[in-house]
Amino acid sequence: MKAFRIIEPGVQTTIQDLGRWGLMRYGIPTAGAMDQRSLVMGNLLVRNPDKAAALETTLQGLKLQALTRVAISITGADLDPWLNDQPAPQWAAFTMREGDVLHFKRRKKGLRTYVTMRGGIDVPEVLGSRATYVRGRIGAILRAGEILSIGPSEFEAAENVLAVPQEYRPDFNRTDPIQVLMGPQDDCYTPRGIATFLNSTYRISPQSDRQAFRTEGPEIEIAKGPGIISDPIPPGAIQVPGDGKPIVLLRDAQVTGGYAKIAIVARVEMDFLGQMMPGDTIRFQRIDRETALGLLRQEAGRLDEVRKLLK
């Protein structure tokens, strides 16, 4: 069913879900929502399965018009959304009527917002997912005039009681360090280099996108390499090439590569990274695998609490 027309596509809007998994062995990154926690909460609000596809819009400018009555929610970054001439609800379900216009005016907090709609965005699955992966010729950045369809669902107006309580919404203003697991090639850097990595503040450079953050900051001293025989790149890997500046690889990154990796971002941190933008500063703190697993378990538990609250 046709549900929306894109009036203005904004800085960058793509269709994303939880990504395509199990295909790194075919050289295909997972892609998927950069902030999956916000996407899942959005889907819960409109009673979709976790993996339903939504719009991921970046920074500002997206303007879309409803072509029918549809239950939606806005989660993730605060991009100052307006519904016609009123501020639109965020982290809550609401109903758009035919002709209503939703406009994301300017970024206030975070970087990426999810517009989830009941039924999910209906585009064909490619390799088991609807996630756009531009470099791989899977989907494309949305353009003005495009029509979005949603999947089948019995129409029900949004239940206005449904909102994610404040304490469960991610904190996009946090300034504490990003937790990382050292390795697998941290032996390519000197002890001094490792200390520089763990004690410095890096600034995310403008050359950053869904593939990677490049950073500016103190140079990490290299002991050997940093070229290695190309090997697998896990999501969240931090490469340090010859210039000594960390590159944090994100959800659209290549799956193999020839630079040493000093550390891997703890999985629980990936969603927050998806809300960081050029100019933001970033520090790294090492944790061990047990701690990382504990944090992941804790995060899953919190999401389950939200799941129960929204039932």
Next chain:
Amino acid sequence: MEQRYPVIRAVAEGSILVEYEEEVSLEVNRKARQLAYGLEQGSFPGLEEVVLTYRSVMVYFDPFRVDGETVRDFIGQVNANLVEIELPPPRLFRVPTAYGSIHGPDLDRVAQHTGLAPDEVIQLFSAQAYPVYFLGFICSLAYLGGVPEALHVPRLATPRPSVPVGSVGFAGPQANILPVETPSGFNYIGRTFVAVYDPREFPPTLIRPGDYVQCPDVSEEEARLAGQKGLGEFVESFQDH
């Protein structure tokens, strides 16, 4: 102290890296391929996927379904019986390729660097079947090796910002066919119009690690006609040495 291989180490929450000898060779790559294949065939609860590269294998698993120690044990068991793991028979993909002119922006550079005539470069390169070490980077890129030494040319000092899909090129001993338009620092001397990557299909490429790829020299017209066919039209069995 001499390093004993494989080295097995935990990486992130749900990944373990297995590394064989630190070299690019078919002999070492074969061990990695056997391990990857053995793990995939045997599988185990919680296994997500196995990613192969030149000399290493990353085992991705769900840390809430299986713990790292158990995964290590599985890896150890498969590795202990590596020699018994029979890989699928190799195949040869012969992908018709148009060389030179607009399709080979680096042909002259390669000729200059090697002291060969452009025709000799094409002849030498197209006569060879290149082994596939693994699929990776993006879009199922096949990492080909075994470029003849007479053709060893370094990468471009500055990568080209955009090289067309299907471009055929090499740098040092490595070669590739670009699965999509992308930046690259390799030396491109030709182009095939046969799609080596198609995300609408599963798997997105027919090429497997252990196969061979050759790029026979054909006319522009033949190359374009070949492009109307699928990659599956250009595969034959291959006698491994």
